[in-house]
Amino acid sequence: MKSNLHSAAPGLLRRPVLLLLALLLPLLRAAAQAPGAQPEMAEALRQSGKIYVVVAVIAVVLIGLLLFLISLDRKLSRLEKEVADER
Amino acid sequence: MKNWWKVLTVVLLLYVAVAGLLMPVPRLAILNESIRNLYFHVPMWFGMTAILVASVYYSVRYLRTPTPELDIKAHEAARTGILMGCVGLATGSIWARYTWGAWWTNDPKLNGAAVAMLIYGAYLVLRSSFTDEQQRARVSAIYNVFAFAVAMPLFYILPRLTDSLHPGSGGNPAFAKYDLDSDMRLVFYPAVIGWTLLAFWVAQLATRISVLKLKVYEKQLA
Numbered sequence: 001m002k003s004n005l006h007s008a009a010p011g012l013l014r015r016p017v018l019l020l021l022a023l024l025l026p027l028l029r030a031a032a033q034a035p036g037a038q039p040e041m042a043e044a045l046r047q048s049g050k051i052y053v054v055v056a057v058i059a060v061v062l063i064g065l066l067l068f069l070i071s072l073d074r075k076l077s078r079l080e081k082e083v084a085d086e087r
Numbered sequence: 088m089k090n091w092w093k094v095l096t097v098v099l100l101l102y103v104a105v106a107g108l109l110m111p112v113p114r115l116a117i118l119n120e121s122i123r124n125l126y127f128h129v130p131m132w133f134g135m136t137a138i139l140v141a142s143v144y145y146s147v148r149y150l151r152t153p154t155p156e157l158d159i160k161a162h163e164a165a166r167t168g169i170l171m172g173c174v175g176l177a178t179g180s181i182w183a184r185y186t187w188g189a190w191w192t193n194d195p196k197l198n199g200a201a202v203a204m205l206i207y208g209a210y211l212v213l214r215s216s217f218t219d220e221q222q223r224a225r226v227s228a229i230y231n232v233f234a235f236a237v238a239m240p241l242f243y244i245l246p247r248l249t250d251s252l253h254p255g256s257g258g259n260p261a262f263a264k265y266d267l268d269s270d271m272r273l274v275f276y277p278a279v280i281g282w283t284l285l286a287f288w289v290a291q292l293a294t295r296i297s298v299l300k301l302k303v304y305e306k307q308l309a
Contacts, residue, residue, distance in 0.1 A: 015098070016097065016098045016101055019098060019102065020101065020102060020105060021104075023102060023106055024105065024109065025107070036107060039114045039115060039116045039119055040119060041114060041119055041120055042119075042120045047293075051108065051109070052109075054108065055104070055105055055108050055109060058104050058108070059101060059105055061106050062101060062104050063101065066096075066097050066101075069288060069289075069292070070093070070097075072292055073090075073093070073288075073292060074293060076295050076296065076299070079299055080295065080299060081144065083299060083302050083303060083306075086306070
């Protein structure tokens with residue numbers, strides 16, 4: 001399991017990035033389109049481009065939390081192995 | 088690979104965080120951009136329901152064949168479900184403040200959810216009131232089945248029988264009619280799967296810690 005995690009790490013890192021790019025590139029066009037009249041949305045944020053800052057900050061926070069979960073998971077696996085080996 | 092679903096959790100949640108904020112959404116008065124809360128508030132309840140189903144499953148299995156592991160699994164799953172429910176109540180309250188104008192309204196959906204959370208809160212209180220482990224495990228497994236049977240109608244059935252502000256209750260058709268003609272499904276479904284998987288991941292980690300603790304304790308006794 002441990003070796004699995006190690007060997008998979010670079011591939012895993014690349015795949016989400018590619019997936020995100022594939023999903024986000026069409027959005028850039030959608031975000032650039034001119035707003036209609038109708039209810040007020042966060043146009044100002046989008047026009048100045050600052051919404052991406054918020055997205056980046058949230059993504060970093062989420063990545064940090066998920067990395068913590070992953071490391072906790074691996075530490076637990078190691079401890080479980082140790083306890084099992086001692087028997 | 089054994090942990091493929093954890094990889095999927097990471098990918099889905101990152102996608103939801105980014106696409107949830109950037110994807111186009113319907114332009115609706117009052118809701119405005121807060122419609123994006125759909126990707127974060129609603130999956131809490133989906134995740135909670137899924138993990139509470141898992142908890143009941145382990146409780147029933149415990150009652151059939153009592154082992155400490157099954158008790159731990161049921162308990163940690165229920166705890167994770169309660170956490171998701173509390174986050175769901177808190178996020179819903181914030182959303183209500185800026186769309187309905189109040190942190191809390193005496194709406195059947197809201198009160199039903201609050202009462203259901205209290206019933207699950209009593210599960211934790213009940214558990215902590217036993218000193219004998221087997222008695223604690225057996226009684227709390229029985230109570231868990233009862234809590235689930237009472238909570239689910241409070242969440243999903245009773246609010247539909249009367250008028251409610253909350254989408255998906257009373258005559259309100261949730262967001263089904265809005266996301267049909269938009270890209271919201273593209274984010275909403277991954278969000279539901281991602282947050283549900285996260286709940287299972289957290290519950291699994293908590294379970295493994297408790298099982299480990301139990302094993303170390305048993306070894307000290309031996």
